Amino acid sequence: MTGHPQPSVRHQQLIITLFGLYSRDPGRAVPVSVLIEMLGSLGYDAPGVRSSVSRLKAKGVLRSVKSNNVAQYTLEEGLADVFREGDDRIFSPVGANLGDGWILAIFSVPESLRSRRHTLRTELLNFGFGFISSGVWIAPVSVLDRVRSRLVALKLDQFVDFFSGDYVADGSMREKVAQWWDLTHLDEQFGEFLEFYGDAVNHWTALVGSDPGLALEESTPELRLEAFKYYIPMLTLWRRFPYKDPNLRSELLPEGWKGAAARETFLAVHKLIAPLADAHAKTLLTLA
Known part of the structure; x- marks a missing residue:
């Protein structure tokens, strides 16, 4: 069969996919040679694969290990849980947030912790939150338990208060959603x-x-x-x-x-x- 679709995806994105599928459990390492062969079949050259692996190692995503003097890599500890949580969303047959009602995330992070503010915003975006105004974000209430657990794990929960409720103002909620x-x-x-x-x-x-x-x-x-x-x-x-x-x-x-x-x-x-x-x-x- 020929004519595979060619979506625009980077080396690093493909490598993360491969590790999420085949090397998330403790002790499951992937030799560099296998990564090169896997990505080679997708049209990527060996130098690019090695460079991307090095970048992911520098970012704290991958960790190098040695086995029989062969260079191998595994996920950093703790990331397997992130992949398992992601499975619930990636492979879910229905949308995850179909419950009624909304939650508001109200947060304030000191200027001295600006990097934590950025991380917090990124996490809220990753859980499907919409932006209402500075420090005020909204999502369907069904994400509450998962987002709260994630923020606790990252020690960001201290900066956030959650409120649940319904939209009771006049006007179209659909129009508001398009803004958020x-x-x-x-x-x-x-x-x-x-x-x-x-x-x-x-x-x-x-x-x-x-x-x-x-x-x-x-x-x-x-x-x-x-x-x-x-x-x-x-x-x-x-x-x-x-x-x-x-x-x-x-x-x-x-x-x-x-x-x-x-x-x-x-x-x-x-x-x-x-x-x-x-x-x-x-x-x-x-x-x-």
């Missing part, structure tokens, strides 16, 4: 995802059928490699969306919202070819 979230830009990104992968379900169903177990059982090494080359960039492109999408009720979203179609497409292709891609990756890791 940049849904137009997000919808454009969902549209770009569908431009790359909108026909993926038909494509792969025609190729392997609709039974993932049977497809894996009857697969060849060549097919597993093709699935890997397709799946890893697709997942890398998709996994950013659950950290941007507030998963609002449909009546609050713009007409023609593409998020639901994008999610349905990703999950269907994931079900079909993730086992094939995993089998290819595990073969490389076993042979290393």
Whole structure:
């Protein structure tokens, strides 16, 4: 099979995807040679892979280890929990924040701790919060437990107070939502995802059928490699969306919202070819 979609994703993003899939558990390290082979099949050269690994090590994402004098890398301690929390959003069959009601996050961070203020804003964005005004952010109430746990882990909870409630002012809540979230830009990104992968379900169903177990059982090494080359960039492109999408009720979203179609497409292709891609990756890791 030829003509793989070519979304714009960087070395580092792909490497994080690979470690999240195949090396998140303690003691699970990936040799540099395997990373080079994996990304080589995706069209990336060895110097670029080595450079990206070094950058991720400097950022505290990866940690180098030695085994039989072979250079290997594993995730830094504590990041496995971040990946597990992310799984709930990335692979969820429905939006995570469909409950009624809202929470307001009211925060104030001293100027002397400006970097912590930036981290706090980033975390709120990653949980789908919208911006109302300086120090005031809003999200569906269903994210409360997860965001609170995350802020406690980062020792940021001391700067934030949460309030729950309903919108009771006159006027359209849909218009307010359009002010608090940049849904137009997000919808454009969902549209770009569908431009790359909108026909993926038909494509792969025609190729392997609709039974993932049977497809894996009857697969060849060549097919597993093709699935890997397709799946890893697709997942890398998709996994950013659950950290941007507030998963609002449909009546609050713009007409023609593409998020639901994008999610349905990703999950269907994931079900079909993730086992094939995993089998290819595990073969490389076993042979290393």
